[in-house]
Amino acid sequence: MNIVEQEYALEPLTKLRTHPKNANQGDQAALEDSVDANGFYGAVIAQRSTGYVVAGNHRLRLALERNATHLPVIWADIDDSTALRIVAVDNRVTRRGMDDPLALAELLEEITRETDSLAGTGYTDTDLQSLLDDLTRNANPTGLTDPEHIPERAPTRATLGSLWQLGPHRVMCGDSTNAEHVTTLLSGAKAALLHADPPYGMGKESEGVLTTTSELPSSTRSNSPGGTRGDHTSPTTPACTSGATPRTSGDSGTPQASTNSSRCSSATNSSGTKATPKA
Incomplete structure (x- = not known):
């Protein structure tokens, strides 16, 4: 496996630039909620030769909006072609992933028990309830129609010989x-x-x-x-x-x-x- 040469450092924001080819619009509100609840964790990844951020552009924007002066950065020694591929794949891989519904429900329920809130998770109480409802239906299948929506059988006068x-x-x-x-x-x-x-x-x-x-x-x-x-x-x-x-x-x-x-x-x-x- 080829491990890119990289270095971790706390750098002034003046050394970083958002990548002009980044197509991901992101969910800035959810990111803000996460930073408010959990703090700024991890690091943005930037191309050393250009200062362009290849992963973490929205985090850089949020830091600029909040007048931060420094961010943790992972400097990656990569060429321009590799930088473009990372910009394309970083969010793509995340989007193509799928949650295990049961594991996710258990995780969110545990968070709710511990903190009495889902703030900072990207999920709401409504999301959790919808997930639990889906799990209940899948665990007890009753067909395509919910029992309460099945009409009563119409009476018939027909008998054998009618x-x-x-x-x-x-x-x-x-x-x-x-x-x-x-x-x-x-x-x-x-x-x-x-x-x-x-x-x-x-x-x-x-x-x-x-x-x-x-x-x-x-x-x-x-x-x-x-x-x-x-x-x-x-x-x-x-x-x-x-x-x-x-x-x-x-x-x-x-x-x-x-x-x-x-x-x-x-x-x-x-x-x-x-x-x-x-x-």
């Missing part, structure tokens, strides 16, 4: 594996369409989604020879009884219904061939 008539539509809170539910929902109508696995419509035979009319309640089967749309609707898979829409077909006047399901079978096409949805 059926609603919505104009020409019938909607049931039902079980597609329950033959009584299917019969009640369709009410003698023939299913014209069964939408499997909404919203994707990707029911697959390999998962047992597609079945035959032999598994349907008799009241839901088609009486037409050769099979028509709806012959292969299957209530034997879970949750395919919700949403039947009775209607009259344009060619036969036969009452029909469509069902919408979270997982159920497909319907056949007009020629009687079973239509298998492709994934």
